[in-house]
Amino acid sequence: MIPATEATPYRSASPIIRLVGIEKTYFRGDEAVKVLDKLSIDIPAGSYEALMGPSGSGKSTLLNLIAGLDRPPRDPSRSPGIASIA
Numbered sequence: 001m002i003p004a005t006e007a008t009p010y011r012s013a014s015p016i017i018r019l020v021g022i023e024k025t026y027f028r029g030d031e032a033v034k035v036l037d038k039l040s041i042d043i044p045a046g047s048y049e050a051l052m053g054p055s056g057s058g059k060s061t062l063l064n065l066i067a068g069l070d071r072p073p074r075d076p077s078r079s080p081g082i083a084s085i086a
């Protein structure tokens with residue numbers, strides 16, 4: 001018997017988007033604005049998700065990272081985090 005996840009891949013629970021330990025800090029002059037702080041999320045294939053939060057909470061920053069329009073920081077002294085799309 002074929003497991004349901006193989007027969008219906010779009011309902012698979014395996015993540016299509018995986019974020020591991022994402023960090024993002026903007027600098028406004030000398031002032032550091034930490035927007036994403038070690039964020040880890042799995043988005044399963046076939047799921048519908050809503051990203052909610054007040055203005056300035058980092059929604060666009062997160063979506064830009066997932067879409068590949070932006071990258072996690074490449075600070076060699078810290079883990080940059082991983083954003084991947086299956």
Ligand SMILES: Nc1ncnc2c1ncn2[C@@H]1O[C@H](COP(=O)(O)OP(=O)(O)O)[C@@H](O)[C@H]1O
Pocket residue numbers: 026027028033035053054055056057058059060061062
């Ligand atoms: N390019 C940028 N340079 C400096 N600060 C930024 C930049 N983009 C966003 N920010 C700051 O990062 C925070 C999160 O912004 P944003 O991701 O646009 O939030 P949201 O989409 O939830 O309103 C805000 O404090 C915003 O001012």
Ligand SMILES: [Mg+2]
Pocket residue numbers: 059060061
């Ligand atoms: Mg926004």
